[in-house]
């Protein structure tokens with residue numbers, strides 16, 4: 001990281017809560033607008049959901065990339081943002097927001113206090129916890145053959161992998177592991193997948209062994225799982241599969257924590273924003289998954305665009321004489337680039 005989290009009494013132009021793709025691109029744009037910038041994230045690393053939940057998954061809908069692995073996209077986003085050396089505070093959760101003056105906010109975290117002229121909330125879906133099966137006989141293998149996310153795809157090379165789930169993660173991991181695993185089996189309790197149509201079509205043309213209307217009954221093994229018992233949830237018919245690893249892609253529960261108590265106008269777990277990406281508190285903006293407005297689509301591409309809008313608006317909020325539209329001349333551009 002370019003700079004340790006220090007100088008907490010200093011007032012930053014903008015403080016970004018959340019270092020996922022929206023927050024990172026927001027930090028880049030704030031640098032472009034010559035704003036002093038701080039990012040605070042509760043996770044031990046930058047990247048948001050892409051790093052915490054699906055680092056090895058390919059993303060097919062980023063402008064300019066036919067496909068890019070989530071971890072690689074984060075690497076590019078971090079590199080792009082760090083050109084302007086923002087202050088980055090990791091492992092720090094923001095728990096309170098207080099407006100001290102018209103253009104002065106105090107953010108209280110579980111470690112400290114931070115002062116800023118504007119705030120950009122890019123807190124995504126908040127803290128995420130994977131959904132468990134609720135079967136102790138399966139959970140006893142957690143971390144020793146039972147996983148909730150794929151953080152190192154190479155760890156599954158040559159293995160017999162059972163994936164449980166029917167959403168995007170389940171299908172994407174099945175497709176990502178197919179070329180390197182010895183065998184990939186995917187079971188889903190419903191008769192249709194919830195995943196992206198294109199991914200499901202690829203799945204159906206792949207060598208992944210797909211069992212719809214099937215659920216995991218139990219896992220047998222010593223230190224590691226060796227056999228999985230699955231059953232057809234309409235007929236009750238059981239099958240025993242030899243497995244080395246099981247990935248439970250059952251989704252996750254999320255918690256946006258204290259944000260709901262900050263006086264922001266909310267719609268469920270989302271912060272309402274206007275066309276400027278400004279919340280009901282002047283000077284406090286939101287972008288990415290946490291922000292909502294009529295017609296909202298939650299995508300990385302939309303989140304980063306919203307962050308760019310928010311940052312340019314924050315620039316004008318601080319200095320009403322500043323241009324809203326950024327100039328693209330080298331004078332205001334990237335450090336070292338002409």
Ligand SMILES: Cc1cc2nc3c(=O)[nH]c(=O)nc-3n(C[C@H](O)[C@H](O)[C@H](O)COP(=O)(O)OP(=O)(O)OC[C@H]3O[C@@H](n4cnc5c(N)ncnc54)[C@H](O)[C@@H]3O)c2cc1C
Pocket residue numbers: 017018019020021022023040041042043047048049050053054057058059060061092093094095122123124125126127168169256257287288289290298299300301303
């Ligand atoms: C399995 C899966 C696959 C996906 N695939 C795609 C895809 O192919 N294409 C696509 O466009 N989108 C995809 N998405 C959606 C995409 O990941 C999100 O739209 C994107 O991550 C939103 O980015 P964000 O920066 O708004 O939030 P996030 O990525 O959620 O980042 C938010 C960050 O804020 C931090 N945070 C939260 N609360 C606090 C707090 N109080 N204090 C400090 N830090 C806090 C969190 O720790 C987190 O790091 C996928 C999502 C999932 C789950």
